[in-house]
Amino acid sequence: MNDRAVSSTFSYVLSLAIATMLVTGLLVASGSFVEDRQRQVVRSELQVIGQQVSADVARADRLVRASDDPAGATVRIEQQFPARITGTTYRLELVATPSPTIRLRSSSPEVRVTVGVQNRTALSNSSADGGTVVVGYDGSALGVSND
Incomplete structure (x- = not known):
């Protein structure tokens, strides 16, 4: 009878460990x-x-090229994006060389995405955080900012 009590206790502990x-x-x-x-x-x-x-950026590029005086032109395209995506902040960078791209990076989890850009107008290396993003041309180059 003593052996049965040990067997039941052992079986119970073993079952509990497996379930855990x-x-x-x-x-x-x-x-x-x-x-x-x-x-x-x-x-x-x-x-x-x-x-x-x-x-x-492509739309701003077309507007600059359509201008009679590109050096004197001013273009500003403003678009509202979410400040956070899936609970995380992000940053975007416009990279002019070696090939025009937009690099996006979230903070947590860290995810990186690269998107190509089609343009003929000069680009300036610039960056912006999520939220209101402005693509602008100041007479010399296209860039992004949070104006």
């Missing part, structure tokens, strides 16, 4: 799934924002 390991494994697996999904959503959002800013 299974629950822990599920929590770890679901945590990485959520983080991966968040990265995918941030990447998609940054891609969309980058494409919209790229379109604004």
Whole structure:
């Protein structure tokens, strides 16, 4: 009769340990799934924002080239974007060389996206945070800012 009590206690402890390991494994697996999904959503959002800013740069480029006096022209295209995406802040940079691109980077999780830019007008290396983004031409080059 003494052996049965040890067997029941041992069986109970063993079952509890197995259940704890299974629950822990599920929590770890679901945590990485959520983080991966968040990265995918941030990447998609940054891609969309980058494409919209790229379109604004192309539109500003066309307006400058259509001007009678490009050196005296002033162009300002303002667009409102979310200040945060999926709970994280982000920054965009207009890079002039070697090939014109817009680089976007979120802070947490850190995700980087690059979008190409089509232009003929000179670009200045410039950057802006999320929120109101202005693509402007000051008579010499196109740039982005948060004016």
